[in-house]
Amino acid sequence: MNNSLQRVFHSPFALCRDYLELCKLRVVAVMLLTAIVGMCLATPELPPIATMISATLGIGLMASGAAAVNHVMDRNIDAKMARTHRRPLPQGKIDETRALLFAALLSLSGITVLIFWTNLLTAWLTLGALIGYALIYTMLLKRATPLNIVIGGIAGAAPPLLGWVAVTGRIEPDSLLLVLIIFAWTPPHFWALCIHKKDDYARAGVPMLPVTHGEGYTRLQILLYTVLMVLTTLFPFMTGMSGLIYLIGVTLLNLRFFQWAVRVYMANDSTAPMSMFWFSVKYIMWLFVVLLVDHYVIGLH
Numbered sequence: 001m002n003n004s005l006q007r008v009f010h011s012p013f014a015l016c017r018d019y020l021e022l023c024k025l026r027v028v029a030v031m032l033l034t035a036i037v038g039m040c041l042a043t044p045e046l047p048p049i050a051t052m053i054s055a056t057l058g059i060g061l062m063a064s065g066a067a068a069v070n071h072v073m074d075r076n077i078d079a080k081m082a083r084t085h086r087r088p089l090p091q092g093k094i095d096e097t098r099a100l101l102f103a104a105l106l107s108l109s110g111i112t113v114l115i116f117w118t119n120l121l122t123a124w125l126t127l128g129a130l131i132g133y134a135l136i137y138t139m140l141l142k143r144a145t146p147l148n149i150v151i152g153g154i155a156g157a158a159p160p161l162l163g164w165v166a167v168t169g170r171i172e173p174d175s176l177l178l179v180l181i182i183f184a185w186t187p188p189h190f191w192a193l194c195i196h197k198k199d200d201y202a203r204a205g206v207p208m209l210p211v212t213h214g215e216g217y218t219r220l221q222i223l224l225y226t227v228l229m230v231l232t233t234l235f236p237f238m239t240g241m242s243g244l245i246y247l248i249g250v251t252l253l254n255l256r257f258f259q260w261a262v263r264v265y266m267a268n269d270s271t272a273p274m275s276m277f278w279f280s281v282k283y284i285m286w287l288f289v290v291l292l293v294d295h296y297v298i299g300l301h
C-alpha cells in the first residue's frame with residue numbers, strides 16, 4: 001500500500017484511539033466495576049437488567065466526559081510532564097474545541113440516558129461527580145492545595161453510590177460505606193505514584209504533597225491513610241452488610257496493602273512506591289469483587 005493510502009486507512013483508526021484516550025478508559029472501567037457492585041449490593045436479588053445497562057452506560061459516558069474535560073483543562077500541565085506529554089492535546093492531535101465538543105457529547109448523552117432510563121437522583125448525583133472532578137478538582141483544587149486529591153477523591157469515590165441509587169432511587173447508609181472505602185483508598189493510591197513522579201509535578205508547578213511537604217511527610221501520610229482505609233474496610237462487616245467471605249478476603253488484601261505502606265514508609269526500596277501504586281489498583285478491584293462474591297454466597301452471614 002502506498003503512503004497516502006496508508007494514511008487514509010490509518011488516520012481514522014489513530015484518531016479514534018486519540019479520542020478514546022481522552023476518556024481514561026481503564027480508570028473508568030474500574031469505576032464502573034465499583035458502580036455495578038453498588039447496584040448489586042443495593043438489593044438481595046439481581047437488579048433489573050435494564051437498570052444495570054442504562055446506569056452503567058450513563059455513568060460511564062459521564063465519567064468519560066469528565067475525563068475529556070480534564071484533558072482540556074490540564075493540557076498545559078500535561079505538556080510539561082514526562083508521564084503525560086504524549087497525550088492527544090499536548091501533541092496537537094486533537095484541538096481544544098473538538099475535545100470540548102466530544103466531552104459535551106459524552107456528558108449530554110450520559111445524563112440523557114440517566115434521566116430517561118435510570119432515575120433523576122442518579123442523574124443529578126452523577127452530574128455532581130462530573131462537576132466535582134472536571135471543574136472543582138481539575139480547575140481549582142489541583143492547582144491550589146496539596147489536599148487536592150483528598151477532597152477531589154469524593155468525586156472518584158462516588159460510583160458505588162451512583163450504582164446503588166440507580167437501583168433503589170434513594171441514598172442509603174450502606175452505600176456511603178462503599179464511598180468511604182474508595183475515599184480513604186485514594187490518597188495512598190495517588191501519593192504512591194506521586195512520590196515517583198514528584199519531579200514531574202514540581203516542573204509543572206502542581207502543588208502535590210511530595211512537592212510541597214517533602215517525600216518523608218508523604219510516606220508518613222500514606223501509612224496513616226492506609227490505617228484509616230483498613231478501618232473503613234471493616235465497616236461493611238461490622239454493620240452486617242457483608243459477611244465472613246468479605247472479612248477474610250479484605251483482611252488478606254489489607255495485610256498486603258499495609259505491607260506495601262510500611263515498605264514505602266521505610267524508604268529503602270526506590271521501586272516500592274510504584275509497586276504500591278499498581279497493587280492499589282488490583283486491591284480496589286479485588287475488594288469490590290469480594291464484596292460481590294460475599295453478597296451472592298448465602299449462609300455465611
Ligand code: HEM
Pocket residue numbers: 026027030031034083137149152153154156157182186189190193281284
Ligand atoms: C481524585 C482521585 C484520583 C486520583 C488523583 C487518581 C490518580 C491517578 C493517576 C495520576 C493515575 C495514573 C494515570 C496514568 O498514568 O495514565 C491513576 C491510575 C489509575 N487509577 Fe487513579 N486516581 C484517582 C481515583 C481513582 C479511582 C476512584 C479509581 C477507581 C475506582 C482509580 C483507578 C485507577 C486505575 C485503574 C488506574 C490505572 C490506569 C492504567 O492502567 O493506566 N483511580 N490514578
Ligand SMILES: CC(C)=CCC/C(C)=C/CC/C(C)=C/COP(=O)(O)OP(=O)(O)O
Pocket residue numbers: 024027028031059062063064066067070074084126127129130133142155156158159
Ligand atoms: C462522573 C464521574 C464518576 C466522574 C469521575 C471522573 C473520573 C474519570 C475521575 C478519575 C480520577 C482520576 C484518574 C484522577 C487523575 O488525576 P489527574 O487528572 O490529576 O491525573 P492525570 O495527571 O493522569 O491527568
